[in-house]
Amino acid sequence: MKYTSLLLTLAFALFAVSCDNLDLDDQLNDPNEVTPETAELDLVLNNVFLEFVEFVDEASDETMPYVRLVAMTGGDRYDNQDGPTSFDFIWGKAYSELMPDVNLAIELAEAADFTVPAGAAKTIKAYIMMTLVDLFGDIPYSEAFQGITNPSPKADAGSAVYAEALALVESALADFANPKGGIGNDLYYGGDVDSWAKMANSLKLRYHVNTRLVGGSASEVNAAVAAGVIEEVGDDFQFQYGLSRVNPDARHPYYSDGYEAGGPSWYLSNYYMWLFFSDKNNLDPRLQYYFYRQDCDETNEDFFTLDCQDGPYPAHWPDGYPYCTASSPLFGGNAAGFQGVGYWGRDHGNDDGIPPDDLKRTAWGLYPAGGKFDAGNCTQVSNGGTDGARGAGIQPILLSSYVYFLRAEAALTMGTSDDAREMLEKGVRASISKVMNFQPLTSDEEAVAPTMDDVEAYVAEVMGSYDGSVSDDQRLDLIVKEYFLALQGMGLEAYNAYRRTCHPTGLQPVRSDSPGEFARSFWYPASYVNRNANASQKSGVTGPVFWDTNAAGCVN
Numbered sequence: 001m002k003y004t005s006l007l008l009t010l011a012f013a014l015f016a017v018s019c020d021n022l023d024l025d026d027q028l029n030d031p032n033e034v035t036p037e038t039a040e041l042d043l044v045l046n047n048v049f050l051e052f053v054e055f056v057d058e059a060s061d062e063t064m065p066y067v068r069l070v071a072m073t074g075g076d077r078y079d080n081q082d083g084p085t086s087f088d089f090i091w092g093k094a095y096s097e098l099m100p101d102v103n104l105a106i107e108l109a110e111a112a113d114f115t116v117p118a119g120a121a122k123t124i125k126a127y128i129m130m131t132l133v134d135l136f137g138d139i140p141y142s143e144a145f146q147g148i149t150n151p152s153p154k155a156d157a158g159s160a161v162y163a164e165a166l167a168l169v170e171s172a173l174a175d176f177a178n179p180k181g182g183i184g185n186d187l188y189y190g191g192d193v194d195s196w197a198k199m200a201n202s203l204k205l206r207y208h209v210n211t212r213l214v215g216g217s218a219s220e221v222n223a224a225v226a227a228g229v230i231e232e233v234g235d236d237f238q239f240q241y242g243l244s245r246v247n248p249d250a251r252h253p254y255y256s257d258g259y260e261a262g263g264p265s266w267y268l269s270n271y272y273m274w275l276f277f278s279d280k281n282n283l284d285p286r287l288q289y290y291f292y293r294q295d296c297d298e299t300n301e302d303f304f305t306l307d308c309q310d311g312p313y314p315a316h317w318p319d320g321y322p323y324c325t326a327s328s329p330l331f332g333g334n335a336a337g338f339q340g341v342g343y344w345g346r347d348h349g350n351d352d353g354i355p356p357d358d359l360k361r362t363a364w365g366l367y368p369a370g371g372k373f374d375a376g377n378c379t380q381v382s383n384g385g386t387d388g389a390r391g392a393g394i395q396p397i398l399l400s401s402y403v404y405f406l407r408a409e410a411a412l413t414m415g416t417s418d419d420a421r422e423m424l425e426k427g428v429r430a431s432i433s434k435v436m437n438f439q440p441l442t443s444d445e446e447a448v449a450p451t452m453d454d455v456e457a458y459v460a461e462v463m464g465s466y467d468g469s470v471s472d473d474q475r476l477d478l479i480v481k482e483y484f485l486a487l488q489g490m491g492l493e494a495y496n497a498y499r500r501t502c503h504p505t506g507l508q509p510v511r512s513d514s515p516g517e518f519a520r521s522f523w524y525p526a527s528y529v530n531r532n533a534n535a536s537q538k539s540g541v542t543g544p545v546f547w548d549t550n551a552a553g554c555v556n
Contacts, residue, residue: 114181251391263358
């Protein structure tokens with residue numbers, strides 16, 4: 001039951017306190033809100049599906065800057081990149097909108113003995129619970145969602161919330177094993193129960209890999225794999241955005257941001273782009289799909305509008321750092337026109353003022369934003385939403401490639417039944433295949449697109465590096481680095497992997513020489529601390545979540 005008009009209701013109750021027959025409980029329902037008595041399961045669950053992708057998108061957006069998937073521009077210190085108010089939206093989305101609706105969907109489905117929608121709602125709820133712990137640590141759960149009965153719920157230990165989430169996953173798997181009822185408008189799997197079961201098993205696997213430092217079970221990973229996890233693109237857990245431009249704008253948020261007018265507001269990461277065009281002997285086949293260059297003419301640009309133009313800088317970066325040096329500038333260029341030229345982003349922690357570069361910045365490409373494939377045209381994208389795939393992108397959540405990388409890590413660090421090398425190769429191939437087959441290309445684009453020979457050369461280089469590694473630590477570094485390259489548009493998985501493994505090493509340092517320690521968890525939202533009598537703000541962002549037992553300084 002929602003209490004969205006609580007203040008108005010209480011004011012009315014005080015005004016009418018002399019009325020002998022007033023029943024306060026009768027005044028707590030907003031006539032415009034859906035209540036358990038009037039709700040229809042399909043409508044509630046459909047709302048959950050839509051609210052859930054907003055939650056996932058926000059979790060990804062907040063975490064990408066810390067792990068260099070986009071530029072960190074909010075501050076040159078980790079504790080300044082975000083403040084407590086930065087997390088009000090995701091907290092409100094979870095506690096005020098999404099979780100009450102999920103709980104209602106589960107209640108309605110179980111009352112009708114509809115196991116399929118119940119299992120889907122439980123799977124989503126488990127993901128939300130784990131994500132809140134991943135971001136904030138200890139959070140309210142056992143005392144939450146009680147309305148005015150308990151307006152200040154105490155926080156539960158993150159480990160306890162994680163355990164409750166795992167129990168929900170197990171309950172969802174039991175539901176899917178005995179399928180009854182359907183989902184009227186399944187925005188994720190089109191009503192395919194087997195796909196939902198694979199997602200739940202994959203979430204179970206992810207739970208045990210994420211908690212491997214505090215007791216995650218190799219045997220449970222093996223059991224999840226044996227029961228069936230996401231292994232094919234058709235089972236990928238993702239949200240498909242649409243083409244509608246207005247009423248509502250159903251396009252990918254990155255497309256709506258950059259492909260309308262005024263250019264993209266995002267600064268993509270110089271370092272992340274560099275990994276694709278210059279880190280290896282072979283160009284990454286995903287390069288032209290991930291990033292679209294608006295301006296490839298760097299003539300007469302200055303340091304303010306183009307990071308790293310005059311390198312080397314800054315002085316505290318290690319000697320011989322592979323980019324941003326006079327001998328090997330980030331924007332080097334090659335005959336093909338794809339190695340460096342036109343990749344306009346920002347370095348990690350560059351919080352300088354904003355120059356008039358909105359029509360120069362590298363934009364989100366075809367994958368996953370539904371933007372343009374980079375065929376070397378180098379033209380600006382702010383054309384009223386008419387370019388590329390017109391926003392019909394995806395929000396990746398848990399893909400087959402992600403699962404393969406998790407399995408590779410588990411095989412190497414937990415001794416599971418998988419072969420780490422095999423899982424690494426499958427992860428790389430699954431990611432490249434998904435990206436290259438994401439949307440059809442025009443004939444002109446196909447003419448300059450990567451070929452299967454390019455793919456094989458790239459994969460051979462990766463596997464050669466793995467075979468040449470002399471320690472499991474080096475192998476793990478390579479696995480997580482390749483995982484990062486598959487995570488365009490999904491910051492949460494990169495943020496978790498970085499804290500869990502302390503890899504990949506060698507990420508671009510913060511531009512400031514005094515950035516403070518890496519954010520091992522986030523500030524509690526201001527809305528939570530200010531309104532909950534039992535909440536207190538953290539002293540900083542260096543405190544790890546329960547499953548992160550790595551030494552201080554292992555990530556930076």
